[in-house]
Amino acid sequence: MTLPPLELVCPAGTPAALRSAVDAGADCVYLGFRDETNARNFPGLNFNDKELAQGLDYAHARNAKVLVAINTFPEAGNSGPWHRAVDSAAALGADAVILADIGLLDYTATKHPDLRRHLSVQAAASNPEAIRFYVENFGVKRVVLPRVLTILEIAALNKQIQVETEVFVFGGLCVMAEGRCALSSYATGVSPNKNGACSPASHVHYEDEGDRLVSKLGDYTINAFQPNEAAGYPTLCKGRFVAAGKESYLFEEPTSLSLGSMLPELQAAGVTALKIEGRQRGRAYVAAVVQAFRKAVDAAHAGHTPPPMDLGNLSEGQQQTTGVYEKTWR
């Protein structure tokens, strides 16, 4: 039996990135509205209703789908913006919405039963019973898996569930279970779950001390660089800290996830779709990554070994990892 090809789900932070991704061979793009309803609520990114309508036209004309991420957790007493986002996605004809909050899933399933629902990684559904909860209560058709499972565990999980799974294969990686991390809000007051931004630029500053450059998030030093070191962005969990008497990147090095070489294993594990992270990235980045993965997916589908990818220069810190998908990472 030939398995259908893995579906390639690609980031569209802007209308230009959407067009680049579609042109480069994306099967789907995912995007968000320009507010706190999505988990990449950064300045200069995202879509208004008109841009979404145009993006839908562009993608649909080229046989690509558009998924709308509404994947933060609505504020108590202020569900309006989240409900409006779901209503707009439905009215404009989005192919699916990607949701995390149980109240919002309930609203969507009730108000827009025909609007396809995906479960966001931000819900961190990591086991068959959690997935069953979302499928049975809200008719979720696909689950984006949190980055806590190895490929072997994903294979075992897929045997126990009747719903599509999507996994992250490239880009920035959360090392904590997604949607269950308050590190950023502890340091900055800005919460990925509530405000849609982790380690926000508004709270980043650099201090040049002559012999070293210090990067800070809020009041906390996240890293310090010697003059010969490249200074990275102070994402909290990729910082250098002192624990047990030594300095280290305790949570994770500044690195990007890259599973280009593991597509056959993911396919064998029963995964339906591959997700590329990076809605904050420009269209050149998106085009390069999507093209490389398009080739790899097509090769894997034809039974060939995917060609090596030359994406190292597009990775954070120029480092790559297969992350949690291999057990040794833990």
Added chain:
Amino acid sequence: MTKAKLTLGPVLFNWPVEKWRDFYFRMADEAPVDCVNLGEVVCSKRLPFFEPVIADVIERLQGAGKEVVLSTLALIMSKREMDIVRDITAMDDLRVEANDVSTATLLAGKPHSIGPFINVYNEGTLAFFAKNGATRVCLPVELSASTLSVLAKDAGPELEVLAFGRLPLAVSARCYHARAHDLSKDNCQFVCAEDPDGMELETLDGDAFLAVNGTQTLSYTCNNLIEELAQMRKMGINHFRLSPQDIDMVGVARAFRDVLDRNLSAVEGADVLEQLSGGLEFSNGYYYDLEGGRMVAAE
């Protein structure tokens, strides 16, 4: 006014079994808490350690008139972990607290608690869990006073708020305790047991920042809402959770009880906690919709 209740949360850290047992025995005998949550929340590898004594601990607590609630794992990744939780939820004689949505599914239709590791940010989600059978919900760490007051307004389930202890900020598949000691998770040698309050993590500039507890990351600061109790009670929140640290938790519970019963003023209660803190620094920033690590002087 409804009498306010205190819950002792589950010990989040890897304490030696004798210390763990004696801690609960003392809490049973001396601490003015109404409910005691216990059970492993962080790492399933630790479970076998206290299994031999858990029945004795439950008996002692119930004998002292405490309601015992079984807490469950926050992150469930394997069949083995799923089976552990399935067994716990199958018990009919004790209330169970779900810390993962999976566990709430298994508890559907019978009265249960939702723990602080499940994302309840708004009334829609709260209503859904109420419909599912939740009768008590301990809210997540990062909710502000204004959110708490909205949730308290139409709450079906009894709401509980974390009022003392290091804040559980994140959970991961990766064990940072093992990683800090150059060990693998599978062969971790249980190094997390070296740090009964968590392993302190500092910035490169020597500022205390976080505390690592195996796969869990907590705040360095100790959440302390003793001066906000009266305000929360006005909102209709009457249940407060004290999360165990390796300090005199009987004294901590007495301070909270005395403030709730107006035998001590909030300021006096805060002074008592300061003396008991053993060097822990306090924070209450989330309550004021600020950085969680901040300490704001109460009005």
